[in-house]
Amino acid sequence: MKDWTGETLTSVFYTGDLLHLEASYSGPDARHRRLFIDSCVAALSPDPRSAPRYYFIENHGCFNDAKEEGSNAFFNPRTRSSSLQLQLAAFLFPQDTRNSIFITCQLKATSEMQTSSPTNKACNYINSRWINVDGSDDVCRCCDDTCFSNFLTGHTNLGSLIPEDLVARETVTLGPVMVLPYK
Incomplete structure (x- = not known):
């Protein structure tokens, strides 16, 4: 759906159509x-390590x-807090005749009390700068480099203080999504 109010009943899109996804x-x-x-990575097969792929x-x-x-x-x-919605334009891989893509994402659910950090952000x-949907834009400064939490840098990750079994992690795959080159 164009406004995330319900599920889309089709899995066929055209290049440039906006995909509205919710996790x-x-x-x-x-x-x-x-x-x-x-x-999140798009690939031509359900295996996110296959080539070509696009993160x-x-x-x-x-x-x-x-x-x-x-x-x-x-x-x-x-x-x-327990969901994230995103949009991106449907695309095809250049020089490939297959019209289907698979989207695989690594998700995690932390304690709602945990604040944003370089490893917990969206x-x-x-306008040429990184903005965090949860505020605290400074946690996005690492987006052009490598993001990690480190007490020495002044960024703390409360997740490192939360037992691992309290952080739920899952890999999900959506697809195949059919993308056609033109209407």
Whole structure:
């Protein structure tokens, strides 16, 4: 759907159409979780390591595709902490005749009490700067480099203080999504 109010009943799109995607955590403690998308990759098969592939979210939540000229890619402002909505333009891989792509994302749900950090963020690239949908834009400064948390740099990651079993992690794959070159 164009406004994320329901599921799209088709999996056929044309190059340039906007894909509106939503990831959400729906565990029994969902209201106490904040969802993050660490990375997303588009590939021609369900195997995210296959080639060709295109990472459009990397580095613990940096929406790199938003840096492309004329891009409409971004994380939508949050409607609830346990979900993230995003949009990007449908595309095909150059010099490949297959019209289907698979999107694989690494998701994690942390404690809702955890603040944004260089490894827990959702950063858009707007007007030549990185903006975090949860505020605290300074956690996005690492998006053009490598993001990690380190007490020595002044950035702390409360996730490192939270037992690993309290951070839910999952890899999800969407597809195949059919993308046709023209209407």
